[in-house]
Amino acid sequence: MFNKKVWGSLVLAATLLVSAGCGSTAKTNDESSTDTAAASGDKVYNIAISQIVEHPALDATREGFIAALKDGGFVEGQNLKIDYNNAQGDQTNNLSIAQKVASDKNDLILAIATPSAQAVVQQVTDKPVLFAAVTDPIAADIVTNLDQPGGNVTGASDTNPEAIAQLMKFISTNFPNVKKLGLIINEGETNAVVMADKAKEELDKYGIELVKAPITNTSEVKQAAESLVGRVDAFYVTLDNMVVNGFDAIVQTANDNHIPLFSSDRDTVENGSFATVGFKYYDHGYQVGQMAVDILKNGKNPGEMNITVPEKLDLILNLKAAEAQGITVTDAMKAEVKDAANDIVE
The missing domain is CATH 3.40.50.2300 (Response regulator)
Known part of the structure; x- marks a missing residue:
């Protein structure tokens, strides 16, 4: 006759082994x-x-x-x-x-x-x-x-305030028809407000008006960009995280309406704006x-440890964006680029 106690012990042991196997996790x-x-x-x-x-x-x-x-x-x-x-x-x-x-x-x-x-x-x-x-x-x-x-x-x-100063000067020198510069902005971001204030300070020197289109979330970026069409002569985007997160909508609006688009970092230039003064x-x-x-x-x-700011600033141009936005890129514009091999995006 089969010993029931032995059988019970074997079942219990098997159950414990299976449970231990199921509870283990493979390491990456x-x-x-x-x-x-x-x-x-x-x-x-x-x-x-x-x-x-x-x-x-x-x-x-x-x-x-x-x-x-x-x-x-x-x-x-x-x-x-x-x-x-x-x-x-x-x-x-x-x-x-x-x-x-x-x-x-x-x-x-x-x-x-x-x-x-x-x-x-x-x-x-x-x-x-x-x-x-x-x-x-x-x-x-x-x-x-x-x-x-x-x-x-x-x-x-x-950011280096000098980068904003150089970009606003570039706009005033090479785009004499720009009298109003449109800015989509989340005024809840301190960084965006600081840059907007510096841009306005520089633009005032050239008689160019900064026109703001405020947003409170990324879903409003496209509508804000479209609201500026017909009211401004060019677009500008600061290092505004909420706005940059919806940057594609601004590029599309600029391209569809042949409006020059300027931004504040190299990555946005590579993703469709025409120009910035910046770094990687x-x-x-x-x-x-x-x-x-x-x-x-x-x-x-x-x-x-000192807090640092970017020092190697250069004008960065996107030639494909220029074509999409109806911009004629002159030799004078290209001459302002120090490192043409890297900072003229084709």
Whole structure:
């Protein structure tokens, strides 16, 4: 006769084995590598990134930052874990992300764009914070001093007032028919307001009026652009995250109506505006990544690190955009480009 107690024991053992198998989770290569680093005694660094929204300039900033970390010996999946958080343009999400990264055990936090930086610096006071793609960190109440920011915060501004001055001069010199410049703007973004004020200051010198079309969310960008048709002679876009997120609608409106479109960064020129005075956001992010390496590897105090601004400015032209917008690109315009091989986009 079969022993029922033995049978019961065998069934129980089999059940436990199956349950253990179902509860296991396969590790990714990055997780396995990180575990290996931890097992070998090497420190694994944790960096959190808070980004307000995805668009080419901010994405390039993040990519440059990570590349600089790698070049500095901090490799994701080996001795580095990156916690990337995107607020999708939502301020509630933005605050939640800031609270999350503040409570997590991070060695450093990167905030990309002004709204992200504002939220993070309010929540994080006990670990290094870097910011990037911030137009005016003082006006945004992120720091009080550019040379000695103090505390646990430093980073890089993505604008140099001279870039706006040069672009407005380029417009006045090469587009004498432009008497009114239309600006789609989210006035809730400090960075956009600061740049708009600087543009107006420069335009006043040339007798050009800045005409604003305010928006409160990205879905309003197309309507705002269309509302300016017939009222202005050209469009201008600042480093306004909400507006740039809907940039394709502005390009379409400009092309359909042969309206010259000017912007404030290289990525938007590559994506359809005619001209800017600017730089590469990848390089901007790389510069901030180098600061992160200095903090993590050399123990540098963020509060003693100068906040930097772009120095290598150049006029950037998009010839395909010029054709679509009915612009005749003259030799005089091209002559203003210092690095024609890289900064004239064909």
